Amino acid sequence: MKNKNASRRKFLKLGLAAGASALIGGGSVLSAISKVNKPAGGDKVKMLSPEGKLMEVDRGHALCCGVPTSKEVRKGIPGRHFVMVIDLSKCRNARKCVSACSKMHFLQPGQEYIKVFLMQDSEDTSPYWFPKPCFHCDAPACVNVCPVGATFKREDGVVLIDNERCIGCKFCMAACPYSSRVFNWKKPGLKPEANYSPESSVPQKIGTVGKCDFCPDSFVSGILPDCVTACPNGVYYFGDKNEDVVTNGVEALRFSELVKNKSAYRYMEELGTRPSVYYLPPVDRSFPYERGFEELPEEMKKAYKVKRAHLKKFKI
Amino acid sequence: MNVDEKTLRNLKTFKPQLESVSKRGVIVAIVLVLVILAGVYALITQIVKGHIVTGMRDNVVWGLYIVNFIFFIGISYAGALISGILHLLRVPWRTPIIRMAEMITVISTLIGPSYILLCIGRLDRLPHLVLFGRIQSPIIWDAIAISTYLSGSIIFLYLAMIRDMALLRDNPLTKGKWRNPIYRFMAVKYKDTTKQKELLNQATDLLSIVIIPLAILVHSVLAWIFGMTLRPGWHSTIFAPYFVVAAVYSGTGVLIMVMWVFRRLYHLEAHLTKIHFNYLGIIMIVLGALYGYFTFSEYLTSWYGSIKWDMEVLFRLFNPGQYWWEFVFAVFIGVLLPIVIITIPRFRSINSIAFASLIAVLAMWVKRYLIIIPTLESPLLPIHDLRPEYVHYSPTWVEWTLTAAGIALFILLFFIFSKFIPIIPVVRTGEEKDYSRLRKKVFEKQMKQLIRLRKRSDIPIGMIFLLLITFTAPAVMSQETSGIKTSLHLDFFNKEGAKSLVASLKGQEEGKYFPLENMKVNFEFVSGNEKKPIGTISTTAKGKATIEIPKKIISSGGSKGVFSFMATFTGIDKYKSSTSSVEIRNVNMELSFFQKEGEKEISCKAMEAGQDGKMTPIPDMKIEFYVPRTFSLLKVGEGSLSDGVANVEFPVTLPGDSAGNLTIVAKIEDNETYGNVEATGRINWGKPLPPMKIVKRGLGDTDAPLWMVYTLIILLSLVWFHYLYIIITVFRIRWLGKYAESKEVT
Structure with missing residues (x-):
């Protein structure tokens, strides 16, 4: 079956290539991502626990090491399914996740991979803060529509973008119902000294699409994404669904029990996108939602108010 | 024609x-x-x-x-x-x-x-x-x-x-x-x-x-x-x-x-x-x-x-x-x-x-x-x-x-x-x-x-704006740095009898800590007023330097079973120096698993070696039991040592690997007297993880659905x-x- 598929693809590519070969001209544009061999390791792998302590675990439990090849990047880490649980009852719009994420991804000013929305489900219900990373859907609309396979879904549940393949058609941005994607409208200002990998999304590339990537470059070595560790209130829980554990860096909880006991839900489940991000409803809040305005600059406060008035107009 | x-x-x-x-x-x-x-x-x-x-x-x-x-x-x-x-x-x-x-x-x-x-x-x-x-x-x-x-x-x-x-x-x-x-x-x-x-x-x-x-x-x-x-x-x-x-x-x-x-x-x-x-x-x-x-x-x-x-x-x-x-x-x-x-x-x-x-x-x-x-x-x-x-x-x-x-x-x-x-x-x-x-x-x-x-000439509205465009110079981000404070933290780890010291070196800037990579940390054994160097280790990307304690030192018995160690970072370039010390004891901890009346349990036994090398049970100590997961240790139980032994229930509902193998870690954590003591055991009592299915994502897959290919062709x-x-x-x-x-x- 595999061979059959491969030959079918080959055939199709051949046909397409023949059709447009005139357009292309010479030169293969296939820029392969630098291939580095995995370092040889023993049966045990050293890992860092969230408390900052080294521990040794079986290789079976550890994730892969070294710089993965492009094939490995597209495949992901076998046997994993990374999920995030966001506890809305703890969020007070501190925006530390936003700044930490922007810093580690060297985002251009004004770009945000995580956005914090002020939501109000209906007129009489209370407003709440709604941090929104990429949902890394199991049925991702963005991946379906990509004409070149630049954005892809891995076996471990992560949706990534290969910015060296992306042609910048922005179809994925139109297709994503959650506005998770941003476009690099101009040359990225910050140029970190790093070799590009879809796992790190750094450095950004002009004319291509970027988004929250769940930080696979850190979690291969067992480190939590920066938004999780940056949050002062422990709003974000991250983990592997197959291991049945999520952690916010302070406490580790059974995923199945957490989503069951706190009736977690996925945002806009009705769209059929099957997100990997779960929300715990904003009940028994740690903070009144007004706290979210405290540290904001004046203009942002105003903007949130304008937005709320706008929502009221639509009765949403 | x-x-x-x-x-x-x-x-x-x-x-x-x-x-x-x-x-x-x-x-x-x-x-x-x-x-x-x-x-x-x-x-x-x-x-x-x-x-x-x-x-x-x-x-x-x-x-x-x-x-x-x-x-x-x-x-x-x-x-x-x-x-x-x-x-x-x-x-x-x-x-x-x-x-x-x-x-x-x-x-x-x-x-x-x-x-x-x-x-x-x-x-x-x-x-x-x-x-x-x-x-x-x-x-x-x-x-x-x-x-x-x-x-x-x-x-x-x-x-x-x-x-x-x-x-x-x-x-x-x-x-x-x-x-x-x-x-x-x-x-x-x-x-x-x-x-x-x-x-x-x-x-x-x-x-x-x-x-x-x-x-x-x-x-x-x-x-x-x-x-x-x-x-x-x-x-x-x-x-x-x-x-x-x-x-x-x-x-x-x-x-x-x-x-x-x-x-x-x-x-x-x-x-x-x-x-x-x-x-x-x-x-x-x-x-x-x-x-x-x-x-x-x-x-x-x-x-x-x-x-x-x-x-x-x-x-x-x-x-x-x-x-x-x-x-x-x-x-x-x-x-x-x-x-x-x-x-x-x-x-x-x-x-x-x-x-x-x-x-x-x-x-x-x-x-x-x-x-x-x-x-x-x-x-x-x-x-x-x-x-x-x-x-x-x-x-x-x-x-x-x-x-x-x-x-x-x-x-x-x-x-x-x-x-x-x-x-x-x-x-x-x-x-x-x-x-x-x-x-x-x-x-x-x-x-x-x-x-x-x-016929109206079509002058695009936008052409008017041609003259109004301004060019903004890209903002140049620069950061000035002067002497950066560092902090060193020394931990003792006793895992399965293998004893090691871990020094964590961090820099501090704008109230934030970040690990320092590739810095040399000196380890010393302190015996009375005498300091004996054990070695110098470079820190990893996470700012950690780990050194194993030579068996010779442990067998020396220390002073009444207590061993003192010190780690020093001498400072380099803009990073200031820092030191940290720790006192440890020679503890032996072991894990075993047993079934009692159908209940699956974990048992932890902890002994301390005195100056003469004689092992005595550690009395009255809190032991925590964990299962290591990718990003964290999941706590599955807690027990107190009674006569050197603590028992807790085995987490049978937790998924292990495909054979149900689960690793259990018992820990004495950050104890003033004993440092960090750890014992690990592994048994197939967990919930076996079903083999991964290859998920067909239809449109999201690399290969297109066949009907689509045929239709197109x-x-x-x-x-x-x-x-x-x-x-x-x-x-x-x-x-x-x-x-x-x-x-x-x-």
Whole structure:
């Protein structure tokens, strides 16, 4: 079956290539991502626990090491399914996740991979803060529509973008119902000294699409994404669904029990996108939602108010 | 080829069209070229600075370019559907308009897709569409459909030109050196023999059958690019037929406008009579009514259903502060005005029909704008961005200039094309039997009375802003640093008897800690006042330096079973020095598993070695039990040592590996006396993890669903088989001509 598929693809590519070969001209544009061999390791792998302590675990439990090849990047880490649980009852719009994420991804000013929305489900219900990373859907609309396979879904549940393949058609941005994607409208200002990998999304590339990537470059070595560790209130829980554990860096909880006991839900489940991000409803809040305005600059406060008035107009 | 006197006389009337260019024509051409050059400048600006120079931003990711793209592909329908259908139905009055219609198709199918290219962020990666193309993506469908459609349109146009080119080859109108060889080559030795004529007609009939479904498919695919997304205002089942109807409507409008222009420009009053305008006008109002019906149906259903996102789009359209007037123009005026003008005989004239077409075409352009922009301005999650350009789309001069350049290119290509071949098919017109009846009335009188359409020069609004652009220098980020505080923390780890020291080195800046990599940390064993160095270790990327405690030191017994260690970071460059120390004891901890009355339990035994090496149980100590997971240790139990032993229940519900193997870690943590002591055990009592299924994601997979591949191959091969057949027919015509020539010679 595999061979059959491969030959079918080959055939199709051949046909397409023949059709447009005139357009292309010479030169293969296939820029392969630098291939580095995995370092040889023993049966045990050293890992860092969230408390900052080294521990040794079986290789079976550890994730892969070294710089993965492009094939490995597209495949992901076998046997994993990374999920995030966001506890809305703890969020007070501190925006530390936003700044930490922007810093580690060297985002251009004004770009945000995580956005914090002020939501109000209906007129009489209370407003709440709604941090929104990429949902890394199991049925991702963005991946379906990509004409070149630049954005892809891995076996471990992560949706990534290969910015060296992306042609910048922005179809994925139109297709994503959650506005998770941003476009690099101009040359990225910050140029970190790093070799590009879809796992790190750094450095950004002009004319291509970027988004929250769940930080696979850190979690291969067992480190939590920066938004999780940056949050002062422990709003974000991250983990592997197959291991049945999520952690916010302070406490580790059974995923199945957490989503069951706190009736977690996925945002806009009705769209059929099957997100990997779960929300715990904003009940028994740690903070009144007004706290979210405290540290904001004046203009942002105003903007949130304008937005709320706008929502009221639509009765949403 | 042999034609009658009438046709030759007719051909002569096209001499000025082919040969001379009036002064006004030159000026118009220069203006057009200038506008195109401005477009080139705008394009270069966009390539150099990136798409930041457009009005598009993260919410409204598509703007004028896509609007123009749909618009141009829409007007290409003039040729495909109008000429195709009229040809098939053998409508007698089609002859003079068929070439113009075909030209509109070819030219607009060339210009339309270039707008897609303008919208693409990385033009340099266009080959990726071929190298990595995924046929699940509607963009690939679109690329395939449009290239196939364009090829078909070019063949169609060419087939319709063969006879006229043969005529021009045999009766050269001009001395033009470049024209005649082209005519000779492209006329494929057409001699108008019975057999050749038959073959040509056959090919044309065949292609007009193929081109109709193809044209419908092209615009449907285009509509599906939007329809496939989960956006309000786009995710609609009637989008494909809606787009098709709107496209033919605008295509007919452009055809009437082109007819009007050429009629005046080249004095074709004898060929393009009021009847042509009337008939096309009637086709247009039928299409207009159909378009109005689709529009009504589309907005009625979404308003009545009133899903909140649909309502938000409708709110934008119906809000006088936003898109209401555009909506009124595109939906009411753009449909009702043409219908009123054309249905009421009093208003019906060549000029008024042309005016109605202009309104309809403009309305269709605005409608495309209203399809794209308000939907993108209403994402499912409310836009929380503060920057006005992210909330509301307004095109920049770059986009306006490139729009104007596209229109200019359209007109210019028409102009150039009309210098090459008569705009009216000459041979076929000569063949028409009862043509005089149509020619009887030339409505010059009426023309004077009616609305005069003055040609407005199309200066793009955006050009005004050209002077107002400011260049912002990129902000240079710099950070100054002076001496950075460091902190060192020394931990003792006793894992399965292997004892090690771990020093964590961190730098502190702006209240934040970060690990320091590749720094040397010195470890020392402190015995009384004496310090014995054990070694120097460089820190890892995480700022950790780990050293194993030599067995020699442990066996020395320390001072009453207590061992003191010290770690020092001497400081380097801007990093200041720091030290840390720890006292430890020699503890032995072991894990075992046992079953008691069906309950699975974990047992931990902890002993301490005294100075004499004698092991004694540790009394009264808290032991915590964990299961290591990727990002954390999951606490599964807690117990107190009683006589050196602590028991807890085994977490049987926790998933292990495929065999159910679970690793259990028992810990004494950060204890003042004992440091960190750890013991690990492994047993297959966990929940076995079921083998991973390969998840089929359908459209999201790398490989396309098979039915899609087969459909595409069947459709494409059907169409291309016909193209191939038609091309072979053209060669057959050539061979027949050659044969006839050789016969003449002998």
